[in-house]
Amino acid sequence: MSRTEDLFELSIPATGKYAGLLEKKPEYEELVTFAENKTEPVYNWFYYKEGFSRTLVWDLLKELSVPKGSLVYDPFCGTGTTLLAAKQMGYPAIGSDILPLGVFVANTKLQEGYDVELLQKEIQAITSLKFGTTSLKWADPGFIDMRKAFSRYARNDILFFQEKILAIEDAKIRNFMMLGLLSIVSEASNTKKDGGVLKIVQKRHLPPVRYLLRNRLKRMFKDVKKTEPTGVHAEARIGDARDPQLEDDSVGACITSPPYLNYIDYTKLYGLELSLLLSSTRELIDLRKRSLRSHVGAEYKKENGLRSEKLKETLQNLKEITITTSRFPEVLTGYFEDMYIHLENLQPKMQHGSYACYVVGNTCLPDLTVDVDLILAELGEQAGYTAEKILVAKTRWCDVAGIRKERPVRESIVILKKE
Ligand SMILES: C[S@@+](CC[C@H](N)C(=O)[O-])C[C@H]1O[C@@H](n2cnc3c(N)ncnc32)[C@H](O)[C@@H]1O
Incomplete structure (x- = not known):
């Protein structure tokens, strides 16, 4: 044994x-971990440690003989592993997550039909820009000292790139670039996600933001060039799994992973990336309160009592x-x-x-x-x-x-x- x-x-x-x-x-x-996704094109565009691997979705769809063309649903979709895996197997898919970070990452990974030439030009243009000032501010996450989390240069550089990216006209390219930027925030900071908590650590050699961004976008671009469009519709929406906004009798399979009962507060663990997408600390606190009650920051109401x-x-x-x-x-x-x-x-x-x-x-x-x-x-x-x-x-x-x-x-x- x-x-x-x-x-x-x-x-x-x-x-x-x-x-x-x-x-x-x-x-x-x-397969119940993110390990496999770390080396898979597109799945690895954003490291979401709490996610599972694409082959798990493929295996379950096969094992359960889910009829072709059925709608696949993921109520806690995170960064969209289920949605992308289902779409690649020809199943339409819908997912929801309470946090805009997961929804944004998932939808960007699901994009297809890029203007590849324009994308290449924009990557070149953005990553060669001469640094200047920016009017953007980073919303204070409220639970971490931003002056310790980043060097002044790194924080400014990220905001500088964000401002330029937000000005890109083509929505697909803008999302692609923004995802690239979000995915290097952690590496560019003096923080570490450790045991489900975001900790300040003094890193000896922090690579410059421009260098990280350029490498990341180049790698992502290679994936775009290799990816064949599927023509299958899949999307993530902001939503609460306790209140699924779907038609009756519409879901052909639900494949998901709710937050574990382990106290992890996603609004803190991914607080830096989230606050870059939000406009105030209030918004972040509100999301924390509305998330599933798997941690103490969620709002507690007395319910009916379970049987x-x-x-x-x-x-x-x-x-x-x-x-x-x-x-x-x-x-x-x-x-x-x-x-x-x-x-x-x-x-x-x-x-x-x-x-x-x-x-x-x-x-x-x-x-x-x-x-x-x-x-x-x-x-x-x-x-x-x-x-x-x-x-x-x-x-x-x-x-x-x-x-x-x-x-x-x-x-x-x-x-x-x-x-
Ligand atoms: C274990 S993760 C899912 C990871 C996903 N399977 C993947 O591969 O990326 C759980 C997700 O549930 C989300 N969540 C928490 N409360 C929620 C709620 N009330 N409704 C929907 N999603 C929620 C969290 O933001 C988190 O992204």
Whole structure:
């Protein structure tokens, strides 16, 4: 038995209605991460660590025999992996995300039909401009010191390029350039995304913005030259997964990954890039409040209370043990309430016989694991789906205090069917 198989067996609960749905799927171990996308043309235009890989979407569409021409939907689309992968396989696709950053990146990656000659000229023109002053300001993200996050030169240079890019007439080229600029913000800064948090780090050698931008645009341009247009429509929209704006009976497959129940606040992790697109700190705070309740910055409202037995048991155990993470019970309840609202509102939009697939990670707490996959399966049934199977892509040790390998936790794909 390999180490992964061992851990899988250990992670299966002895009892419980949904435990029987768990199936080992080690082939998906890498695919539930962004790893593959890092080297794939177009998919790698923006590094979104929380995303999954394109082959996962292709495999699920094949495995579930999703009829050709069906609409593929991703309610938490992030930077659009599902949308691009579906489109490349000939499926029309729609996605939504609460944050304009993901929606912008996704739509730009989905663009086709560039005027390639003009694009090349514009890249040359923009990256050879002589630096001057700019009237643009960077909205203060409100949680990080911008003077520490960037050298004065880097901040000015980014704004200078942004101003010039915004003046480009051709919308596709303008988006392409803006995505190039957004994708180098992190590299040009004294910050690092570490463990789901944005940290200030003093980097020894920060490459100049012009150099980063030129290289990035050149690489992206090569991808554009190689890409054949598909003619298939796919788009991302700003929207809340709890309120899907779709026609009844229209969705042929839903392939998605909601934020994990791990406290990551995307408005902070991607706060620098987001605030470059926004006009005020207020807007950023508002987005934080409206995002899924997987972190403490989201707005908390008391809801009706869910009927999940598994969740009740988890909350009970949570009371009995010492919780080091404050407000966890609140986040836990809010998270599942939001996921239930999403499932319930999506159900009428799904076609009969179609599947909804959720990539989720279980949460490791001291003395307790939150089995997000099992709770979601239970909530899915209550929202009118049949829980078909739970594909376990990964099992890793839950470390306590970074040393004691306490118990295995799963990362799974919950598959629900609308009968
Ligand atoms: C795990 S990421 C999805 C990554 C995506 N699969 C990819 O490959 O790029 C989860 C996404 O959910 C978004 N999100 C958070 N709350 C949301 C909500 N209420 N409605 C829609 N999207 C939301 C976050 O902004 C984030 O982009």
